[in-house]
Amino acid sequence: MFKKFTKEDIHSRSNIKSSVQRGLKSKFLEQFPKLEPAIDNVIPKKSQVILIKCEDKISLYYVENEVVLFQHFDDLVPSLRTVHKYPDCFPKVQVDRGAIKFVMSGANVMCPGLTSAGAKLPEESLPKDSVVTIYAEGKENALAIGKLTMSTDDIKSINKGIGIELLHYLGDGLWKLVE
Known part of the structure; x- marks a missing residue:
């Protein structure tokens, strides 16, 4: 975006x-x-x-x-x-290490990047269109914010296609606007 x-x-x-x-x-x-x-x-x-x-x-x-x-x-x-x-105030998901470079270049997050070994989805099910913060395996701070294109239960079961539509990420135009 x-x-x-x-x-x-x-x-x-x-x-x-x-x-x-x-x-x-x-x-x-x-x-x-x-x-x-x-x-x-x-x-x-x-x-x-x-x-x-x-x-x-x-x-x-x-x-x-x-x-x-x-x-x-x-x-x-x-x-x-x-x-x-305020990192604890927003729903979190975690992508595996392999997805970091793609997210940092503005790509949407694919389902396999959210269900693989290094990734984590929240315990409670989040509905489609929920806004989530995206963290990366082994990193402390969020690297992006996105909107779920399907519920977290569907991401786990279907495991294909785009799971999160990226809205804002480190280094994009909005991030640089304030620098």
């Missing part, structure tokens, strides 16, 4: 009202309930949230000099910087 993203893809910037900010926080919490203890650190009450509208109906929410989350249609997705600060 952000593979070729640059500052030229930004159309407008505007400050959002505090009422809109409260709605954004509650919707984000609805999607990621484990974020409850940290939500006031992610989007502080007295801070100004800036909405940045971009190409392809992507909206970035910018707080205190960094993008904390983005929205694509109805999905609110944390940025990798937010995930690195």
